[in-house]
Amino acid sequence: MNAVAENIPMSREETAEALIRVRGLHKHFGTGERPVRAVEDVSFDIRPGEVLGLVGESGSGKSTIGRCVLRLLDPTRGEVHYGGQDLARLPPRALRPLRRELQIVFQDPYASLNPRLRIRDIIGEALDTHGLHRGEARAARIAELLSLVGLPVDYADRYPHEFSGGQRQRIGIARALAVEPRFIVADEPVAALDVSIQAQVLNLLQELRERLGLTMLFISHDLDVVEYLCDRVVVLYLGRVMEIAPAEALYRNPRHPYTEALLAASPRPDPDQVKARKPLQGEVPSPVNPPSGCVFRTRCPYVQDACASTVPRLKEVAPGHFKACLRDDVPLAAP
Amino acid sequence: MTVSTLQKTVARPAPQAEAATALLDVRGLRTEFRTDGGVVTPLLGVDFSVAPGETLALVGESGSGKSVTSLSIMGLLARPAGRIAAGSALFRTRDGASVDLARADDATLRRLRGRELAMIFQEPMTSLNPVLPVGEQIADAVRLHLGLDRQAALAHALRMLELVEIPAARQRLREYPHQMSGGMRQRVMIALALSCEPRLLIADEPTTALDVTIQAQILVLMRKLQHELGMGILFITHNLGVVAETAQRVAVMYAGRIVETGTVREVFKAPKHPYTRGLMECLPANAHRDERGQPVRLKAIPGQVAAPGRQPPGCAFAPRCAFAEPRCESAVPALAAVAPDHQSRCLRWSAL
Structure with a gap:
């Protein structure tokens, strides 16, 4: 039956078993005739031990996808396969034990920690909920987690307001790791941090990933951060996948006009690389009334008549490198 | 209209701002706030100047004092808590008069805001x-x-x-x-x-809330308008990429003071303050991967900036600095000239 099964980035060389398999994910907000089409027909795999980047601008659907994958939002349509089950269809009772394995780190380290709880209880709450490390083992586990994220053990007795943004984000990471998850969604975890602190937290994530073999969906609007941390990258625009590729291939050789424009728009901290650029014209259309055919066509410098009538499917343009664009001959300018 | 006539008469930005010809010349600007916990001083004495038609970027992280600097110049400090405690901000109006914005009364500031700045x-x-x-x-x-x-x-x-x-x-x-x-x-x-x-535009993080493709549009627009109208711009940002795109000169702020200033090229290519160098090195854009394709650790700056009022007596960056020596902790270093238009507030700049 699956209409979902038509637009899947399945590589000819695909062998590795996915930990998370997203198929034909749709999320519409609001009912009635004109819902907000936040996510439209998104499919991707996340392999064990992989950090998959989800990049896009405001309204691209990246945070919504992250929440649908964890079933913090109910998808309108589509499947999220994990451990032989479809998370999108599981009843809440069946979902609860799986919550331990699927965790999230939020963007705002000020809003995501309960100001009335001591750090001990913020982290301990996760342990208690899942009945882990009871009694004497609880304090030891909390101490272990604090040192894992690079915080002094005696911080357990303090309250969130005593900490800076970077320290709070470490606490948020410790809370997510407390229950030994197999998979973490990190939703803009460094966006609110100053660059010198951001570097500390990125190093921590990379270190945790190497030590614990974490699998992560890393959501960010920052192309440099995604290039640094992610193995593969999904580029989103107006709720749809534009391109999926290994990070290095995507940044060296973007194949979708939107990816090309996004990379060109990102300012480089190098006065010698400042080029006279022609920025992308116009703005992102409304997700209530997205353009027909390719949603990017209204801003695309390579647009043709056919783009208005056909929704481009993802096709493999190099091993593991997919793009959703009708034109095979673009981008024209070699990087 | 006036825009096109101005276009012909305005020269391209002067590379160097001389105090005599400067549009804005800020000296020893010190701003304090009264709080329940006593007086805090987020701005500890700042010097810089902006030439007509030039863009000076003021760059720094949270709490460095860059926004307090702009609010002080504009006379927009929250009163009565905030006040300029010392220093001057001489502004040259279009009829050639010099006004000290740090001492101007409300009526004068109201007249200048909008029309002049x-x-x-x-x-x-x-x-x-x-x-x-x-x-x-x-x-x-x-x-x-x-x-x-x-x-x-x-x-x-x-x-x-x-x-x-x-x-x-x-x-x-x-x-x-x-x-x-x-x-x-x-x-x-x-x-x-x-x-x-206006002759001077103060832009405080004008593109920070925007998506990158929209940010690129706004930056191009600002460059075009500056070229047509010939105004000086004080561009406040935390984004070093935006600095490289927009400014001719840059002043790096840390804990209420300018720690390094110079042309963007010199400061970015050969930073002479350990903090500036640290900022450059910790950017993911400047990161590498090893032969297995794994990201090499970023050179993060350890620790965090001390809260205002809890700063060490000497160089505020010393507790986080790999180059620090005992003498760095005894007194605040002065801005030292390291090149004709390049200064660093570091005793050890020659070691960098």
Whole structure:
């Protein structure tokens, strides 16, 4: 039956078993005739031990996808396969034990920690909920987690307001790791941090990933951060996948006009690389009334008549490198 | 209109701002705030100047004092808590007079703001009036400062919206800020700020809330307008990429002081303060991967900036600095000239 099964980035060389398999994910907000089409027909795999980047601008659907994958939002349509089950269809009772394995780190380290709880209880709450490390083992586990994220053990007795943004984000990471998850969604975890602190937290994530073999969906609007941390990258625009590729291939050789424009728009901290650029014209259309055919066509410098009538499917343009664009001959300018 | 006539007469930015010809010359600016916990001093003595037609970027992280600097210059400190405790900010008006913005009374500042100096902020929604159509807001400003009648003021507002490349400007004139996207609102705020052709524009993180493709549009627009109108820009940002794109000179702030200043090229290519160098090195854009394709650790700057009032007696960066020596902790280093237009507040700059 699956209409979902038509637009899947399945590589000819695909062998590795996915930990998370997203198929034909749709999320519409609001009912009635004109819902907000936040996510439209998104499919991707996340392999064990992989950090998959989800990049896009405001309204691209990246945070919504992250929440649908964890079933913090109910998808309108589509499947999220994990451990032989479809998370999108599981009843809440069946979902609860799986919550331990699927965790999230939020963007705002000020809003995501309960100001009335001591750090001990913020982290301990996760342990208690899942009945882990009871009694004497609880304090030891909390101490272990604090040192894992690079915080002094005696911080357990303090309250969130005593900490800076970077320290709070470490606490948020410790809370997510407390229950030994197999998979973490990190939703803009460094966006609110100053660059010198951001570097500390990125190093921590990379270190945790190497030590614990974490699998992560890393959501960010920052192309440099995604290039640094992610193995593969999904580029989103107006709720749809534009391109999926290994990070290095995507940044060296973007194949979708939107990816090309996004990379060109990102300012480089190098006065010698400042080029006279022609920025992308116009703005992102409304997700209530997205353009027909390719949603990017209204801003695309390579647009043709056919783009208005056909929704481009993802096709493999190099091993593991997919793009959703009708034109095979673009981008024209070699990087 | 005036824009095109100005275009011909304005020279390209001077590479070096001399105090004598400077549009804005700030010396020893020190700002303090009274709080329940006593007096805090987020700005500890700042010196810089902006030449006509030049863009100076003020860059630094949270709490470095960059926004307090701009609010002090504009006379927009929250009162009575905030006040300028020392220093001067000499501004040269278009008729050649020199006004010390740090001491000017409210009436003088009101006359200057809009006409001589203007400011744009990160979040346009908080600076635009939500219950007035944007055309009226611009028209109000030009009626006040340029003495135009209502019809002429609205016509001027339309020209401004066209100047900032707002599509269907005539319709937009009657729209309210909430009907616009973030990028459009930022264009309106720029139109409002530039409507009386100020000589100095203070832009405080004007693209931080915008998506990168929209940020690129706004940066190109600002460059174009500066070229046409010849104004000086004090561009406040935390984003080093934006600095490289927009400014000729840069001043790096840390804990209430400028720690390094010079041309963007010199400061970016050969930083002579350990903090500047640390900022460059910890950027993911400057990161590498090892032969297995794994990301090599970023050279993060350890620790965090001390809260105002809890700073060490010497160099504020010393506790985080790999180059620190005992002498760094005894007194605040002075800005030392390391090249003709390049200064560093570091005793050990020659070791970098």
